[in-house]
Amino acid sequence: MTIITRTLALAAALIAFAQAAPLQARPLDIVAIGASNTTGFGVGGQNAYPAVLQALLRKKGIAANVINAGVNGDVTAGMLRRIDGAVPKGTDIVILQPGGNDLRFLGTKAARARGIRVIIYDPDPVPADFYQWDHIHFNAAAHAKIAAVLAAEIEASLKPQAAAQPAPTKP
Numbered sequence: 489m490t491i492i493t494r495t496l497a498l499a500a501a502l503i504a505f506a507q508a509a510p511l512q513a514r515p516l517d518i519v520a521i522g523a524s525n526t527t528g529f530g531v532g533g534q535n536a537y538p539a540v541l542q543a544l545l546r547k548k549g550i551a552a553n554v555i556n557a558g559v560n561g562d563v564t565a566g567m568l569r570r571i572d573g574a575v576p577k578g579t580d581i582v583i584l585q586p587g588g589n590d591l592r593f594l595g596t597k598a599a600r601a602r603g604i605r606v607i608i609y610d611p612d613p614v615p616a617d618f619y620q621w622d623h624i625h626f627n628a629a630a631h632a633k634i635a636a637v638l639a640a641e642i643e644a645s646l647k648p649q650a651a652a653q654p655a656p657t658k659p
Contacts, residue, residue, distance in 0.1 A: 515551035516642070518542075519575045521567045522585035525626045526558025535628040538583075540635035541642075548643055563589045583638060585609045609634060 520526050520538040528536025533556060542554035557574040559566070564586045575582055611618075618630035626634070 515553055516545070516580045516646075517576070517578055518552055518554045518581045518583065518642070519557050519579050520554060520583045520585065521571060521574055522558045522583075523562040523567075523589050524558065524560040524624075525631075526556060526585050527560055528556070528558070528631065529560055529625045530620050530622075531626070531628040531631060535631055537585075537626075537631040537634040537638065540632050541583075541638050544635050544639040545642060548639065550643060550646065552642075558585075561589065581642065583609055585634075609638060 518541070520541070526536065526538065527533065528539070533539060536556060536558070538554045538556040542552055545552040567584065567586065571582070618626050618633070620627045
């Protein structure tokens with residue numbers, strides 16, 4: 489599945505969730521769970537996509553608090569084991585960014601939700617220009633691009649759908 493296909497499918501799912509969700513009455517609480525690319529390894533926490541995402545959402549007028557729950561070296565199985573402790577009650581959105589450690593450490597990719605909107609950001613393939621010198625960790629520009637994609641998905645999920653208008657009847 490290409491990143492575009494995944495993004496479109498995810499956008500459709502987020503829109504469906506948004507239809508059932510009330511308009512934003514309080515800040516969105518978002519938790520980003522992942523490994524070193526979530527922590528901002530090599531670019532610093534202030535340049536990691538969770539921090540950039542929070543800034544982008546706020547710039548768009550969306551009150552959001554994004555918690556960076558990345559752990560260097562983690563794999564999806566570890567992320568799922570710690571999801572209950574890393575995701576506080578009241579969380580609105582979880583972003584799961586499994587990364588390449590599963591492939592490097594022979595793990596599996598899986599996700600689960602507890603009635604929380606889940607965004608799995610897992611580009612396939614990862615663009616070559618996303619990487620730092622080590623070809624493992626994302627550079628600052630990649631974190632900015634990831635945050636922009638996620639901000640657009642979150643913003644789209646918050647917009648109410650226009651009510652379907654019945655077709656005018658002829659007198």
